Amino acid sequence: MGALVDTKTxxxxxxxxxxxxxxxxxxxxxxxxxxRANLPALVAGLTSALADIxxxxxxxxxxxxxxxxxxxxxxxxxxxxxxxxxxxxxxGLASACIEGALASSAPYLAVMDxxxxxxxxxxxxxxxxxxxxxxxxxxxxxxxxNGGVGAWSGWRAQISQVATGLAHTSGLRQLSDPMSGFFAxxxxxxxxxxxxxxxxxxxxxxxLIVANPAFPPGRIRELGYKFGLRTxxxxxxSLSVAWDCLATLVEGGSGGLISRRFLTFGCVGAFGFxxxxxxxxxxxxxxxxxxxxAQIAALSGAILSNYVLNNILTYxxxxxxxxxxxxxxxxxxxxxxxxAWANFEVSQIAFRHGAPWAAAAFLGAATGALWNYIATxxxxxxx
Ligand code: GDD
Ligand code: MN
Numbered sequence: 193m194g195a196l197v198d199t200k201t202x203x204x205x206x207x208x209x210x211x212x213x214x215x216x217x218x219x220x221x222x223x224x225x226x227x228r229a230n231l232p233a234l235v236a237g238l239t240s241a242l243a244d245i246x247x248x249x250x251x252x253x254x255x256x257x258x259x260x261x262x263x264x265x266x267x268x269x270x271x272x273x274x275x276x277x278x279x280x281x282x283x284g285l286a287s288a289c290i291e292g293a294l295a296s297s298a299p300y301l302a303v304m305d306x307x308x309x310x311x312x313x314x315x316x317x318x319x320x321x322x323x324x325x326x327x328x329x330x331x332x333x334x335x336x337x338n339g340g341v342g343a344w345s346g347w348r349a350q351i352s353q354v355a356t357g358l359a360h361t362s363g364l365r366q367l368s369d370p371m372s373g374f375f376a377x378x379x380x381x382x383x384x385x386x387x388x389x390x391x392x393x394x395x396x397x398x399x400l401i402v403a404n405p406a407f408p409p410g411r412i413r414e415l416g417y418k419f420g421l422r423t424x425x426x427x428x429x430s431l432s433v434a435w436d437c438l439a440t441l442v443e444g445g446s447g448g449l450i451s452r453r454f455l456t457f458g459c460v461g462a463f464g465f466x467x468x469x470x471x472x473x474x475x476x477x478x479x480x481x482x483x484x485x486a487q488i489a490a491l492s493g494a495i496l497s498n499y500v501l502n503n504i505l506t507y508x509x510x511x512x513x514x515x516x517x518x519x520x521x522x523x524x525x526x527x528x529x530x531x532a533w534a535n536f537e538v539s540q541i542a543f544r545h546g547a548p549w550a551a552a553a554f555l556g557a558a559t560g561a562l563w564n565y566i567a568t569x570x571x572x573x574x575x
Contacts, residue, residue, distance in 0.1 A: 196263065197232050202270040205236070217246040218319055218376075219296035220304060220312075223288035224253045227306040228260040229424035234306050235267055235274060241312040245319065250296060251306070252277045252288040284509070285373075285428070286399060287391035293382050302376040303396060304332075308423040310374040317415055318376035327413040328381035331367060331397065332374035339369070339416030348429065355437055362445035364401060366412050371437075372397055374417065381407070392452070392509065393436040394429070402444035432508050456506040457565050460498055468494040499524045499572075507573040520572045527567045535560030 197205075220238060227234075231251075238249055253261040255278060264276040277295050279288065289303050300322050304310040310332060318330040334341050335356075341349050352371050359370040375397055385403040393399070401407065439452035471493040475486035499521050503511045512520035539556025543549065 196229065199266070199270065202267065214246055216248045216296070216298040218242070218248075218300045218302060218315070219293070219298040220247060220249045220302045220315070221289055221292035221296070222249060222251050222304055222306045223285050223292065224251050224256060224260050224306045225283070225428055226256045226258045226260065226425055227253075228256065228258045228263045230306045230308060231260070231263055231267065233308055233423060234312075235271065237308070237312040238315075239271075241315055245316065247273060248296070248298065249274045250277055250292045251275070252279065252292040252295075254283050254288060255280050284391065285394045286389075286396040289396040290386065290389055290391045294386065296379075299379045300376060301379060301382055304374050307425060307427075309420045311417045311420060314374070314415060314417045315376070321413050321415070322376060322378050328378045328407060328411040329400070330376045330413045330415060331369065331372050332417045333367070333369035333372060333414040334417070334419045335368040336414050336416045338418075340418045342419050343421055344419055348427075351434055355434075355441070358438065358441050359398070362441050364398075364444075366407070367401070368414055370398055370401065371395065381411075393440050394433045395437050395440060398437070398440060398444075402440075432505055435505055436508075453506055453569070454565060457502060458561070460501045460506060461561060461564075463501065464494040464498040467497045495525050495528050496521070498528075502568070502573075510573055510575060512573070524568055524572045527564060527571065531560040531564040531567070534563045 220242075222234065235249065238247065251260070251264045251274070253264065253276060255261065261276050261278040264274060267274040268276070277292055279291070293301050293303075300319055302315055302318060304312070304315075314332055318332070321327050321330045333339050341352075344352075355371050356369065359367075364370050373394075373396070377400070382400075384405060385400055388403040389396075389399050391399070401412075435456065436452065439455050442450055442455050443452045468490045472486050472490035475481045475489050476483055479486075481489070502524075503517070503520070535556040537556075538559040539552045542555045543552040547555065
């Protein structure tokens, strides 16, 4: 793959660094996946916005096939402020930000996208708030004065609005834009929360805010900025990212009682019941299959659909692929069978001990679901 900008042009564009050996004041952490084409504008934007600041750019790249990491190393050759943290066999925006922040030694950290949607010209103002000790966290917001979502695609803006509404109802009222991916934070404030960050989703800011310790009142500030349009490449936002965000909110709102995985697993199971009924109805009523055959088809369909959805949504971070997809399906099917047996046994025992029929059925179903969840976590999707 040819280089996008030849080295000579780079040398002319960015002056040599006389202050190379002075400590860094601000680390700008930028997670990337296939953002090679955005690097020139990113570095140029930071260079002009942060002219009076000793900054560095830490690009945390998840081994992008487009060669983002390699391109960052080329930039380092002409501008040592630019460096790379390459991760292999991993994916995730939030965990990339956390690891980038942990790799920095600067007293102030900022997180932003690589694609030009977050305006680097806001960074000096964000840093100033931290330097003046007016806050521990400064968030770039699209929903305060001077802010805006610009020409962001209608449906994305709508999803963002719903998520923001949910965050607000689940108690996150300090922020007008809790879904923002653009913020600056004091190093100590980050370090205090780092051990309590799971780093699983897309929303690192959301995680920081719900993590312990909570930010003292008044220690979060918002500054408005206009959300730009992605200049190159594609967004990595997807349905599973949106679901993950929703599940994070429920996990936070329930004080960690309902874990994201358990919630997702439960919803997939409920959906599977719908699949079961749909197949059963079609096979038995429309195709006139015997009830037994129709039930077998419905059970198989529900198991397959549950397996596929759990593999994407519940265990997207360690989904089974290739041969493991097949062996995973086999173990999933066997565990489903054994959990039906556990369901049956428990409901029988409860009924014999005098539980009303509906309560006995509920106890059986709850045991079966829990059995299923725990066993598949350990066998089908073992870490
Ligand atoms: N290392 C790494 N690994 N980086 C990733 C991954 C990943 O798995 N997925 C996405 N990124 C990087 C992208 O390359 C980009 O630099 C940044 O994270 C944001 O991803 P986008 O794909 O551009 O997301 P978006 O524009 O839809 O959403 C962003 O902006 C929203 C508004 O501020 C995110 O920052 C959202 O969190 C934010 O709400
Ligand atoms: Mn983006």
